[in-house]
Amino acid sequence: MTVVQRAxxxxxxxxxKFRIVDDMSIMLVDYDASSYDALCxxxxxxxxxxxxxxxxxxxRSRFPDAPGQPxxxxxxxxxxxxxxxxxxxxSGPVMPIEQVSFPPEGEPPDDFDPLPSNQ
Structure with missing residues (x-):
């Protein structure tokens, strides 16, 4: 693996990690998620x-496929x-429970998307 690929x-x-704890901090995802797959x-x-x-x-540009590979x-x-x-x-605690807050009161708007629009 090249230095650029590792970086x-x-x-x-x-x-x-940032996105996960940011979402955990306002309870958009479970505080006690035990795997990335389950969290996603x-x-x-x-x-x-x-x-x-x-x-x-x-x-995809940094990790080119070998010939004949999908x-x-x-x-x-x-x-x-x-x-x-x-x-x-x-697998362990990723943030102190006291840093978790509840989202603002009320229902989210119908067009609420917790992810940026470019996903």
Whole structure:
């Protein structure tokens, strides 16, 4: 793995950790989520969880597929590294419970989307 590829993976891990604790802090996702996959399912996130489309595009360009391999397979392998790191991180407490607050009162608007529109 190149230094650029490793830096990309580290960036993805850090970005996802930020998004997770940010969502946990206002209870958009479970405080006690035990795996990244479960957290993404609960949050109804897409195939690449908290990564935005620009990050996926960069990842696909940084992890080219070997000849004869399915499209995107090299990036999927790199994303597995991200998921494993996040699973390990989520296996313990990731933030103090006193930092979790409740979302504002009332129902969210019909067009509420907790994820940026570019996902």
């Amino acid at each position: 990309f993976i580290d960036w993805c891990i850090a970005y996802c 399912k609960d949050g109804r996130l897409g195939k690449y969880g908290y990564l935005d489309s620009g990050m996926v595009e960069i990842g 499209e995107g397979s090299a990036f999927d392998e790199a994303y597995d590294i991200v998921c494993t790191a996040l699973d390990e991180w989520l």
